Amino acid sequence: MKSWLSESAARVVDGAASRWLESRAKRYGERTFEATNRSGIALQPVYGPRDLEQTPVEDVGMPGQFPYTRNLYPVHYQYQPWMDLQIIGYGVATQLRERMDLLQAEGGARGYFGGEAYNIIFDMPTSMGIDPDFPAVQGAIGDCGVSICTAADFETLFAGKNLESTHVSMVCNAGSPGILALYLAAARNRGADTTKVGGNITNYIWDFFGHCGGINFSPRGSYRLCADIAAYCAREAPRMNAITISEHNICEAGANNVQAVAFSIATVIALGEECASLGIDPDAVIPRWGFHVRYGEDFFEDVAKTRALRRLYAKLNRDRLGCRKDASLQARIHAQTAGSLLTVQQPLNNLVRNAYGALSAVLAGVNGMTINAYDEALGIPTEEAVTLSLRTSQILAEETGVTKVTDPLGGSFYVERLTTEIEQAALALIAEIDARGGLIECIESGWITDQVAASAYRWRREVEEGDRVLVGVNRYVVDEEPDIKVFRPDPQAAAIALENLERHRAQRDQAATDAALVRLREAGLTVRDGRQIGSVTESLVGAAQAGATLGEMQSVLHDVFGRNK
Amino acid sequence: MSAPEPLVPRVLLTKSFIDSHDRAIKTIALALRDGGCEVILVDYETPSDVVDVAIDEDVDVIGVSFMSGGQVAVTQAIVTALGEAGRGDLPVVVGGTIRPFDVDDLESSGVRAIFRGGEKLERVVETFRDLAAESRRRRAE
Numbered sequence: 001m002k003s004w005l006s007e008s009a010a011r012v013v014d015g016a017a018s019r020w021l022e023s024r025a026k027r028y029g030e031r032t033f034e035a036t037n038r039s040g041i042a043l044q045p046v047y048g049p050r051d052l053e054q055t056p057v058e059d060v061g062m063p064g065q066f067p068y069t070r071n072l073y074p075v076h077y078q079y080q081p082w083m084d085l086q087i088i089g090y091g092v093a094t095q096l097r098e099r100m101d102l103l104q105a106e107g108g109a110r111g112y113f114g115g116e117a118y119n120i121i122f123d124m125p126t127s128m129g130i131d132p133d134f135p136a137v138q139g140a141i142g143d144c145g146v147s148i149c150t151a152a153d154f155e156t157l158f159a160g161k162n163l164e165s166t167h168v169s170m171v172c173n174a175g176s177p178g179i180l181a182l183y184l185a186a187a188r189n190r191g192a193d194t195t196k197v198g199g200n201i202t203n204y205i206w207d208f209f210g211h212c213g214g215i216n217f218s219p220r221g222s223y224r225l226c227a228d229i230a231a232y233c234a235r236e237a238p239r240m241n242a243i244t245i246s247e248h249n250i251c252e253a254g255a256n257n258v259q260a261v262a263f264s265i266a267t268v269i270a271l272g273e274e275c276a277s278l279g280i281d282p283d284a285v286i287p288r289w290g291f292h293v294r295y296g297e298d299f300f301e302d303v304a305k306t307r308a309l310r311r312l313y314a315k316l317n318r319d320r321l322g323c324r325k326d327a328s329l330q331a332r333i334h335a336q337t338a339g340s341l342l343t344v345q346q347p348l349n350n351l352v353r354n355a356y357g358a359l360s361a362v363l364a365g366v367n368g369m370t371i372n373a374y375d376e377a378l379g380i381p382t383e384e385a386v387t388l389s390l391r392t393s394q395i396l397a398e399e400t401g402v403t404k405v406t407d408p409l410g411g412s413f414y415v416e417r418l419t420t421e422i423e424q425a426a427l428a429l430i431a432e433i434d435a436r437g438g439l440i441e442c443i444e445s446g447w448i449t450d451q452v453a454a455s456a457y458r459w460r461r462e463v464e465e466g467d468r469v470l471v472g473v474n475r476y477v478v479d480e481e482p483d484i485k486v487f488r489p490d491p492q493a494a495a496i497a498l499e500n501l502e503r504h505r506a507q508r509d510q511a512a513t514d515a516a517l518v519r520l521r522e523a524g525l526t527v528r529d530g531r532q533i534g535s536v537t538e539s540l541v542g543a544a545q546a547g548a549t550l551g552e553m554q555s556v557l558h559d560v561f562g563r564n565k
Numbered sequence: 566m567s568a569p570e571p572l573v574p575r576v577l578l579t580k581s582f583i584d585s586h587d588r589a590i591k592t593i594a595l596a597l598r599d600g601g602c603e604v605i606l607v608d609y610e611t612p613s614d615v616v617d618v619a620i621d622e623d624v625d626v627i628g629v630s631f632m633s634g635g636q637v638a639v640t641q642a643i644v645t646a647l648g649e650a651g652r653g654d655l656p657v658v659v660g661g662t663i664r665p666f667d668v669d670d671l672e673s674s675g676v677r678a679i680f681r682g683g684e685k686l687e688r689v690v691e692t693f694r695d696l697a698a699e700s701r702r703r704r705a706e
Contacts (some may be wrong), residue, residue: 124583124633136611139584139638171583213585214609254588340588344681379664383611453591460592464686473683488666511604 005049012541013049022048029252038298039258043423047413055420059311063365063406067309067314068393069419070407071365072330077403083368084108084121084393085334089145090175090380092496093156094148096120100157102383108390115198117167119370120387121145122158122179128215129175131551132497137395142493144380149497149550150504154186163192169201169334173212176203177225178553181540184237188545200237202292205270206267207246208443210452214565219443221528221561223274225536228527230275230285232537241288243271244334247309250293252340254456256296256421262429263293263439263448265312269430270439271339272321278533286317287327293366296338296357304331304418306364312423334368335361342377346472347484350374355392362402363409369393377485382487396504501549508547516546516554524560575603575699577624581631581639582609589661589682590630594687602691602697612642616650624655625697631661637670644674654703656696658686 004029005013023031033045036472040451059067064074073079086108087194088099100118103109105343111117121127123145125137131149132141141147148154156165163186174178180201187197204212205222216222226243233242245267250260268289272282291309295302309547313331333463351374358371371389373381381389409415433442442448462468470477523539526532534556579593580587594604607615607620619627622654627647629640640659647655659671660680671679678692 124585124635124636127585127633128583130583136639137583137639138644140581140633140635143634145633210587210591211585214580214582252586252588253593342682376663379662453588453595456588457592457595460596460686470683486665489666522571 004052004057009049017050021371024400026199031452037257037301037418039256039301039422039425041258041301041418041425043418047417049413051413053415054339059420060410060416063410066318066329066431067311068330069311070296070410071404072310072332072367073548076365076406077362078406079412080112081397081403082335082362082393083112083117083167084110084390085117085370086122086373086386086389087119087171087336087370088386089121089123089171090487091142091493092147092500093153093456095490095493097157097159098385099383103386103390106387107394108391111165111167113166115167116161117169118325119169119171119460120199122175123147123212126179126550127172127175128213129178129554129557130552131549132494132501134207134551137347138494138498141497142489144489147493148182148499149501150547151182151189151544152504153500154183155189155306158186158190163190163267164196166199169202170200171202171360173202173204173207174216175328175541175550175554176201176205176275177229177537177557178550180229180240180543181537181544181553184240184541185544188541194237196239197237198240200244201229202244202246203242204244204246204249206243206271207249208448208564209250209255209263210449211246212247212523216564217558218324218562218564219440223270223440225561226271226534227275227278227280227285228533230271230288231278231280231534233288234284235534236538238288240256241290242285243289244292245289246292247305248292248336250452251294251297251338253452254459255452256455257301258425259293259429259451259455260445261309261312261422262433264309265316265426266430266439268313269316269320272317273438276321276345278530281532282317283320283325283328286323287325287330288320290334292334292336293361294338295335295361295364296353299360300418302357302360303364305422306366306414307415307419308334308422308426311419312426328370333364333366334370335366336370337361337372339372339376340374341470342374343470344377345481346478347375348380348482350377351388351392354389355396358392358396358442362396362444365407374386375486378486380487380489382485384485385487402520408526442469504547504549512546513543513548513552516543517552518544520556521560524556528560571601572663572694572698572701574626574694575605575622575624576602576626576628576693576697577619577622578609578611578628579607579615580629581620581635582607582611582614583635584631584633588634589631589632590628592600593628593630593660593686594632596686596690597693602690602693605672611641613657615643616652618645619634619647619655620650621650625700626656626658626693628660628693631659631663633662636661636663636667636672640671640676641674644676654700656697660695674679
């Protein structure tokens with residue numbers, strides 16, 4: 001290992017450190033001023049050059065160099081600003097389109113290199129792959145996201161837009177495979193070439209950590225479907241990001257940062273091993289995997305975990321999954337500020353929380369950004385709140401000057417040491433998962449969710465006991481909460497969605513739909529047997545083009561790939 | 566007069582089958598357990614399943630947590646199904662992301678308490694215990 005300090009430099013550094021210890025003792029006596037961060041890592045009151053020695057010199061390097069601790073690109077925001085992706089979704093397609101147009105008019109919705117970009121969230125029935133006419137879901141239609149169940153709904157949402165230059169990110173859970181298919185079918189129906197269609201399907205079917213709702217596929221069925229989607233996209237829609245490993249979701253479920261980084265990387269390993277076992281070249285699919293990371297809980301820890309995540313991903317993808325391509329080693333990161341830290345109490349405080357979270361994400365060098373709206377603990381954001389979230393990003397990007405230097409915290413004694421400490425702690429946890437038989441085994445045994453729930457409860461106890469401060473909740477509490485305007489989605493959305501669906505079913509070629517669903521089942525059985533990987537997604541797109549609804553496709557997939565409950 | 570046996574409330578906690586984010590419900594479950602309750606956690610179920618489990622398990626209170634929509638419709642469905650099963654007496658408590666416009670409808674469905682983010686766990690546990698005691702008394706009569 002190369003040394004950070006020459007002997008003569010080390011003497012100077014050690015001399016300064018011992019004088020510092022003396023002056024501390026003289027001024028403050030026995031007090032050590034130690035603290036711990038969210039992950040329970042002990043922090044010193046100050047760091048020095050010796051702390052760099054925790055990290056091999058070659059693990060730091062320059063931005064754009066393996067192991068990408070300091071960033072994926074030689075220069076970053078000076079060349080390519082982060083992509084702003086406010087999460088939007090409510091009502092039916094025509095209603096959400098109004099919010100999309102507002103964002104665009106305010107300077108948002110900007111993709112890379114001049115294109116448009118939208119980050120769509122679906123109502124829970126859609127997100128789970130359930131049609132609006134399924135019993136007992138009507139109260140949730142269009143309530144916390146947009147209701148979509150046919151390719152035609154997507155065609156309405158993006159009417160008049162060029163889907164080859166519009167980046168569409170879709171946040172969804174168990175319904176992911178079908179939602180992706182509806183979108184690609186809509187693109188094809190509109191005459192777009194799917195090899196040029198770019199965007200993102202979060203594909204949260206991998207997520208059994210407590211965030212993504214109850215109904216999912218069986219864990220093994222989920223990982224098989226993830227491989228199918230990845231293989232299909234690599235071939236037919238190579239600009240579509242086929243999965244989002246959400247460190248954010250794992251944190252939101254209650255895990256600390258070390259756990260969330262470790263569980264995210266363990267997910268990549270499990271997915272990579274699933275692909276390898278099916279004969280898929282990891283370099284063909286991994287370049288289109290990406291991360292979603294949470295910011296806003298512990299400023300420098302958030303920066304350090306990002307750097308640790310990039311480093312771990314590069315090393316493990318190379319050494320464990322056998323990746324060769326640079327793009328397979330580069331963890332692209334979409335940031336989101338922490339939703340679970342938004343408070344109902346004094347909601348305007350959330351504007352400030354979100355801005356700090358966004359700043360730490362930018363200092364960590366993320367590639368895309370969702371800054372939450374300040375009123376999201378109260379419901380779906382108002383137009384004013386969404387606009388302020390966009391302004392937060394614009395001020396950060398265009399006023400503060402933080403974008404002038406790539407990896408501005410690189411070389412910080414504290415941040416470099418913390419990066420390595422998080423990397424090492426995460427590696428230890430990954431080793432424990434390996435020892436327990438791997439991630440899927442740990443999901444099936446319940447070990448993972450127990451770890452996350454225990455961490456969530458510890459966090460809440462700290463709030464309860466005042467050891468963790470939440471301004472407005474357990475400190476600086478006011479007697480009378482301010483009156484805040486909240487957004488109310490149109491209660492008629494359910495009726496409109498049901499009417500659209502009924503008309504769709506009546507007008508489609510039923511025989512063609514039925515035949516396409518039969519082909520989907522056959523493809524499912526083949527892929528379940530480990531053959532023709534990618535044919536499920538291909539059949540889903542075919543079924544969506546033939547008029548099948550999301551729920552119809554989902555029930556075939558559930559039959560074949562099982563349910564988690 | 567001998568001291569009454571300490572009450573061990575039986576609490577059913579659940580989320581709707583089309584909801585997500587179960588951090589809060591799991592935290593509440595652990596807090597209620599630490600607060601001396603027996604907790605039956607049936608994550609993500611349909612309203613009729615919730616009512617079936619509540620009756621089978623002979624619980625004293627039902628707690629429903631929400632994050633992502635359907636707050637009013639799902640709660641009303643549970644309350645209605647309880648009534649149809651002849652257990653309209655079972656108190657229902659709602660928590661989570663409860664929007665201002667949900668409150669009137671939830672209250673008029675007979676929900677006994679509404680807890681939002683930032684609520685003290687102590688008060689949540691106390692409310693469940695009080696409602697359980699009341700529920701037991703009423704059934705003993």
